[in-house]
Amino acid sequence: MNSIKVSFRLNRKTVDLVVDSRESLLDVLRERLDTTGAKKGCDQGQCGACTVHIDGRRVVSCLTPAVQVAGREVTTIEGVAGPDGELHPLQQAFIDNDALQCGYCTPGQIMSGLACIKEGHTTDDAEIREYMSGNLCRCGCYVGVVAAVRETARKEAGR
Amino acid sequence: MNVSRRKFLAGTAAVTTAATAAVVATPHDGDAASGPPPSRRVDAREKVTGDLRYASDRLLPGTAHAVYAVATIGKGRLLEVNTKAAEAAPGVRLVLTRVDVKPPGFLQGGGHAFQSLQPLTSDRIAYRGQHIALVVADSLHAATEAAALITARYEAEPIAVEIDAPGAQKVRQSDVLPTAHDVVAGNAPSAFAAAPVKIDHEYESPQSHPVPMELIASVVQWDGDDLTIYEGTQNASAVQNGLALQLGISPERIEVLSPSVGGAFGQKNSLQTHLAPVAVAARRLGRPIKVVVPRTQTFHNASFRPASHHRIRLGADRSGRMLAAMHDVDQQTSRHDYFPAVYTELTSRLYGITNYGSQQNLVRTDVQTPGFMRAPYESPGTFAFESAVDELSYALGKDPVALRLANDTAVDPISGHPFSSRYLADTLRRGSRKFGWSERSAAPGSMRGRDGSLIGWGVAAGAYKAATAPATARLRLIPAGRTYHATIWVDGHEMGQGIRSAVARLVAEDLQLRLEHIEVGVGDTRGVPPQHLTAGSWGTATALPAVYAALKELRKKLGLGAKGPVPSGRGETIVLARSRAPGQPEAIHDRAAQGLPAGAGPEYPEFTAFSFVSHFVEVRVEPTTRRIRVPRVVSTVDCGKVASPRTAESQVRGGVIWGIGAALRERSEVDERFGGFANPTLEEYVVPVNADIGRIDVGLIDKPDFNLNPVGVKGLGEVVMVGVAAAVANAVFHATGRRVRHLPIRLEDVL
Numbered sequence: 083m084n085s086i087k088v089s090f091r092l093n094r095k096t097v098d099l100v101v102d103s104r105e106s107l108l109d110v111l112r113e114r115l116d117t118t119g120a121k122k123g124c125d126q127g128q129c130g131a132c133t134v135h136i137d138g139r140r141v142v143s144c145l146t147p148a149v150q151v152a153g154r155e156v157t158t159i160e161g162v163a164g165p166d167g168e169l170h171p172l173q174q175a176f177i178d179n180d181a182l183q184c185g186y187c188t189p190g191q192i193m194s195g196l197a198c199i200k201e202g203h204t205t206d207d208a209e210i211r212e213y214m215s216g217n218l219c220r221c222g223c224y225v226g227v228v229a230a231v232r233e234t235a236r237k238e239a240g241r
Numbered sequence: 242m243n244v245s246r247r248k249f250l251a252g253t254a255a256v257t258t259a260a261t262a263a264v265v266a267t268p269h270d271g272d273a274a275s276g277p278p279p280s281r282r283v284d285a286r287e288k289v290t291g292d293l294r295y296a297s298d299r300l301l302p303g304t305a306h307a308v309y310a311v312a313t314i315g316k317g318r319l320l321e322v323n324t325k326a327a328e329a330a331p332g333v334r335l336v337l338t339r340v341d342v343k344p345p346g347f348l349q350g351g352g353h354a355f356q357s358l359q360p361l362t363s364d365r366i367a368y369r370g371q372h373i374a375l376v377v378a379d380s381l382h383a384a385t386e387a388a389a390l391i392t393a394r395y396e397a398e399p400i401a402v403e404i405d406a407p408g409a410q411k412v413r414q415s416d417v418l419p420t421a422h423d424v425v426a427g428n429a430p431s432a433f434a435a436a437p438v439k440i441d442h443e444y445e446s447p448q449s450h451p452v453p454m455e456l457i458a459s460v461v462q463w464d465g466d467d468l469t470i471y472e473g474t475q476n477a478s479a480v481q482n483g484l485a486l487q488l489g490i491s492p493e494r495i496e497v498l499s500p501s502v503g504g505a506f507g508q509k510n511s512l513q514t515h516l517a518p519v520a521v522a523a524r525r526l527g528r529p530i531k532v533v534v535p536r537t538q539t540f541h542n543a544s545f546r547p548a549s550h551h552r553i554r555l556g557a558d559r560s561g562r563m564l565a566a567m568h569d570v571d572q573q574t575s576r577h578d579y580f581p582a583v584y585t586e587l588t589s590r591l592y593g594i595t596n597y598g599s600q601q602n603l604v605r606t607d608v609q610t611p612g613f614m615r616a617p618y619e620s621p622g623t624f625a626f627e628s629a630v631d632e633l634s635y636a637l638g639k640d641p642v643a644l645r646l647a648n649d650t651a652v653d654p655i656s657g658h659p660f661s662s663r664y665l666a667d668t669l670r671r672g673s674r675k676f677g678w679s680e681r682s683a684a685p686g687s688m689r690g691r692d693g694s695l696i697g698w699g700v701a702a703g704a705y706k707a708a709t710a711p712a713t714a715r716l717r718l719i720p721a722g723r724t725y726h727a728t729i730w731v732d733g734h735e736m737g738q739g740i741r742s743a744v745a746r747l748v749a750e751d752l753q754l755r756l757e758h759i760e761v762g763v764g765d766t767r768g769v770p771p772q773h774l775t776a777g778s779w780g781t782a783t784a785l786p787a788v789y790a791a792l793k794e795l796r797k798k799l800g801l802g803a804k805g806p807v808p809s810g811r812g813e814t815i816v817l818a819r820s821r822a823p824g825q826p827e828a829i830h831d832r833a834a835q836g837l838p839a840g841a842g843p844e845y846p847e848f849t850a851f852s853f854v855s856h857f858v859e860v861r862v863e864p865t866t867r868r869i870r871v872p873r874v875v876s877t878v879d880c881g882k883v884a885s886p887r888t889a890e891s892q893v894r895g896g897v898i899w900g901i902g903a904a905l906r907e908r909s910e911v912d913e914r915f916g917g918f919a920n921p922t923l924e925e926y927v928v929p930v931n932a933d934i935g936r937i938d939v940g941l942i943d944k945p946d947f948n949l950n951p952v953g954v955k956g957l958g959e960v961v962m963v964g965v966a967a968a969v970a971n972a973v974f975h976a977t978g979r980r981v982r983h984l985p986i987r988l989e990d991v992l
Contacts, residue, residue: 104382113306113381113531118298119291121503123454124536128923131454159291173289177282180891184737185288186454186503192289208932215930218923220454220504221737222895224931 088152092117093161101148108132108143111158119159119189123218130217133190134158140197142216159189162196172196172234179233181226187219195231204235278749280887283742283756284501284735295503296471297458297533304460305334307519307532308384309372310391311541315400315916316607319364319393322374326390332383335522336391337361337375342487342517347578347610353483353836354512355544356610358577361518366395367577368402368608369917370541375518377530400607402911403448404548404573410605411571417579417603424585426655429554429598432565436556440633445983446621447908448548448573450540450918450926451614453736455503457539461519462529468495468520473502475510475734477764477772482836483512488520492836497772499764502736507613508543509736510776515542540921544612545909547573547580551625556596561639563648565596568626574603575610584622587704587963590849591626593650607916613776615899616962619705624903624984627701627967632980640683641700641971642673653849661845661948662955664879665702665853671940672877673700676857685978693864697976700857703964706843707850707881707946707955708779709822711829712787713769716795717815718752718807725807727752728760729791730768732833733784734775738958739888743781744788746885747952751792753806769817773833778852778956779840781884783820786950790818823847823949850949852960853879856897858968862976867988869973870935871901874965877940881955886941893939893961900965902929905985 084103089096092115101110108125111117111134120143123131127145134143135157162170172195175181182188194217198204203213210228219227287293310327312319324336340361346352358365360372374391378384401408414421433439460471468490474480477497485492502509515534523530534542549572556565568589572582585599634641649666652659673679681698682688688696712732718725727748735741741761748759762768763784764775775783794816799807821829822841833839843849857875862868874897883889906927909918920926945953966984973991974980981990 102380102382104386105380109381112298113300113304116300118294118300121295121454122297122456122533124923126536126922126924129454159289163290167290169286169289176289177285180282180285180887182282182285182288182737183739183888183891183895184454184502184504185284185293186295186737188288189291211932211934215932218454218928218930220452220506220928221891222898222929222934223891224898224929224934225894225937226891227931 086149088149090151090153091155093157103149105148106144107146107148107151110148111143117158117160121186121189123187130194131187131190133193133217135193135197140194159192162192171237172230175230175234179226179229181223181230183221183223187217191217191219191227198231199235199238204231207232278746278756280746280885281742281756282739282888283745283761293501295455295501296460296473296499297531299460299471301460301462301529304529304531305377305379305526306381306384307375307377307522307530308388309515309538310374310376310388311538312366312369312371312373314366314395314397315369315402317366317395317397319366319373320396321394323392324374327376327387330383330387330390332379333376333387334379334526335377337518337522338373340518340521342521343489345483345487345512345514348511348838349581350578353479354514355612356514356575356578359514359517368541369915370538372515372542375522377522377526400913400916402607402913402916404550404571404604404606406606406913411602412605414582414601414603418581421581423599423601424589424655425598426589427596429565429567429596432596433554433556433567436564437559438557438636440555440629440636442553442629442632442982444551444553444625444628446549446624447984449546449614449907450909451506451508452923452926452928453504453506453508456533456536457509457513457515457543458533459516459519460529460531461523463524466494470495470497472497472499473509474499475502475505475736475776476774477734477766478833478836479511479774481766484516484520487517497766499734502734505736506615507617507776510613510774513543536923537921540909540918541609544610546614546617547611549584549621553625553629555629555633557633557637559637561637561644561647563592563594566594567598569599570601571604572601573606573611575608576605578610579603580611584618586706586843587619588622588626589655590653590851591702591704592648593654595654597654616705616959619703619959619963620900620903620966623701623703623964624966624970627964628970628982631971631974642669642678645669645702656844656849658848661707661848661850662881662944662946663853664942664944667942668853668855668877668879669702672855672857672875675938675940676875678857685975690861695862695976697860697972697974699968699972699975700855701964701967701971703854703960704851705778705956705960705963707782707852707949708777708840708842709950710773710779710783710840711819711821711825711833712773712783713819714787714791715769715815715817716791717813718795719813720811721758723809724758725754726758727754728762729788730762731784731788732769732771732773733780734764734772738780738892739885740780740784742888743885744784747785747788748792771834771836774838777840778959782950782954782956785884785952785954786820787818789952790820791816794818848948850955852955852957854960854964856964856968858972860969860972860976862991867991869905869986869988869991871969872935875938876961877942878957878961879942880957880960881949882945882953883941883943884954889941889957890939892958894937896958896961897937897965898929898934899962901933901969903984904966904969908985
């Protein structure tokens with residue numbers, strides 16, 4: 083057991099924290115920072131429900147040691163909407179396409195979807211499906227997820 | 242916390258203040274006369290922002306974290322549990338290997354839990370992965386590490402995990418469960434013997450796991466003698482009443498909060514056995530405890546779909562009239578409980594076959610007790626039956642859609658009663674048109690894609706009992722400026738299916754309020770007790786009639802006509818109403834209040850009620866890899882009136898994806914040397930991912946069934962899965978000429 087002082091940015095705010103070397107980023111977010119948007123679906127990097135961005139890249143936070151984010155910018159679903167609560171176009175597209183049912187995987191899907199668009203993996207539906215396949219949805223909202231990502235990518239490309 | 246319940250009960254007396262004469266319309270989104278309000282998912286916003294709190298998202302001050310250690314043998318006796326290292330680990334507060342709690346009772350045997358066996362109450366190990374010790378520590382990582390330090394000595398016994406393993410014990414269901422009758426009509430053996438065309442084959446469905454994305458989890462908090470449980474469950478009342486019995490306290494002392502569940506699919510339908518020891522530990526420590534059952538442990542410490550083997554015999558005349566059907570089933574259960582096999586309830590009524598016979602057996606194996614995973618009997622049952630019907634169509638040289646239409650019936654051949662509504666034929670006709678079925682070339686292997694892939698088109702029908710349960714609703718209307726704000730508490734749970742949206746829409750339509758002015762409370766014992774089990778596809782057909790009754794009661798109380806908005810100037814008004822299934826006695830509400838299952842159907846006093854579905858599936862089998870893909874599905878459903886079109890369409894797609902998973906992916910693997918399940922992770926237990934899914938075209942017949950209830954709704958969430966696996970298997974046969982009679986179908990089956 084090792085306690086390590088880390089400082090990082092979480093959703094544009096600075097966090098200073100002493101973490102245990104065994105703690106995952108996901109557990110620190112959920113159990114210590116009360117930032118529970120990222121979900122635990124497997125704790126083994128297999129379901130994608132815990133997806134967050136570190137310096138703009140998508141990662142599964144359950145497999146990311148908390149110490150590893152020292153000095154980094156972490157963005158979770160809570161940091162996606164605007165300061166006055168206006169939804170990001172992808173969040174709105176998830177609503178418009180009913181790309182969710184129980185909602186448990188949704189924060190991870192949206193964080194992955196944002197990255198998928200930024201990475202440019204939205205040429206066609208097949209590519210979106212492939213690059214969104216790290217995020218399981220047991221309710222089966224895949225058709226809506228693809229539609230939401232496609233729609234948002236096209237809007238952003240048109241801007 | 243119990244104050245809130247007393248307050249609620251006191252509040253059932255209606256409060257009405259003086260009304261003014263002015264009538265002000267409060268239209269929803271524009272013109273009040275324009276029909277029902279738009280269909281929205283009312284809790285979507287908080288789901289896309291991450292604001293919605295599921296049970297394990299509660300972070301209470303002073304929370305300790307619990308992790309279980311598990312048995313590493315398949316069966317036997319626990320000789321010793323060594324907890325020394327765990328107790329000495331930093332941050333550990335408590336280690337329990339035994340708790341003094343009463344057995345929870347099996348849900349299907351008069352109790353409240355998914356199984357009768359309560360770990361940590363004896364030295365008996367019934368299955369690998371069974372909980373043997375509970376570690377509580379200040380942090381999750383400390384508890385996790387300490388749980389891994391626990392070792393045990395055992396006296397191992399021989400095991401039989403799979404349904405056909407040597408040592409598995411087969412018993413005739415009617416011998417051990419006196420209430421379970423084999424469905425029989427006419428004289429099936431002699432009609433089958435005399436039939437000129439016969440089909441006689443066996444089909445196998447594997448054990449599989451529901452794996453809802455939200456892990457099974459509880460946050461447990463004592464406040465003096467009062468206990469609050471935050472847990473994602475489909476059955477808050479069973480958790481409340483069952484835990485009270487286990488702990489020997491009054492259910493009045495326990496509140497269960499499950500307002501939003503992160504998927505359940507039957508696995509969260511009852512009291513879980515991880516809970517009681519955690520409640521004991523929380524009391525002893527005087528701290529709230531959070532327990533999140535790790536994914537791997539959910540494969541062994543919660544229910545699953547049992548394996549089942551089916552023998553189907555169909556006899557027909559040469560014109561395609563089915564004269565006889567026999568459906569025999571062997572279904573896995575545990576050693577400690579008899580999980581009933583109810584496969585023939587549906588297959589005896591899917592067509593108008595007047596001679597029907599069946600025998601259902603239970604096979605006792607060394608597992609936790611299996612349970613109700615989405616379309617529990619109907620998905621495996623129709624995989625067998627609808628595969629056999631497809632085989633019959635080839636034996637007769639008849640089109641499989643025409644064969645099904647020719648055997649449709651308006652009367653339940655078992656009870657002789659009419660169906661409350663039955664639009665199976667319409668689903669087949671509409672689906673077949675949309676799919677382009679008339680373009681199908683009937684011979685197997687006769688259709689090819691441009692890339693050389695084999696194309697197969699398959700069809701199957703399905704149905705699911707239109708069940709109903711008793712429910713209570715409490716409606717409160719309060720003035721809010723020029724309009725009103727309505728709060729409706731109703732018996733039900735939101736697992737993602739959209740019950741909150743369906744309830745809100747009914748209230749909005751009736752009172753002509755905007756959806757924004759309607760708040761729906763479900764899954765919380767502080768709202769309306771009881772919060773009876775939401776399962777068996779009865780959620781909407783149970784909650785909406787209660788809400789409908791509350792709306793009528795409100796109109797009566799306010800002296801309003803049957804339609805139109807509430808005139809302005811009315812004061813706060815509260816009404817309470819109840820509903821129950823046709824033919825159910827009033828006392829059924831007492832049963833629900835005890836947290837015991839109280840659903841009815843498909844047989845009601847005057848009719849039989851089912852939802853119906855047809856699925857048309859295209860598969861493509863790639864020429865070199867033989868990989869099976871499903872580029873498109875056309876599914877058409879008769880679920881009565883569609884209560885919430887937006888959420889309904891998503892539910893259909895989800896059910897189809899479940900069917901594709903059952904057909905091509907899912908199986909819980911067993912290694913008889915070790916016991917338990919060998920692939921208990923989301924990596925190795927393979928569920929469909931986004932790249933597996935193509936187009937899913939949803940059709941909804943949307944004809945209300947007013948025989949069943951005044952809202953006209955039947956169930957949807959389960960019927961949508963029924964028949965998909967058979968349609969995929971039938972399409973694989975059409976593509977390849979290979980008749981695969983087991984699930985899942987993998988590429989080695991079509992090499």
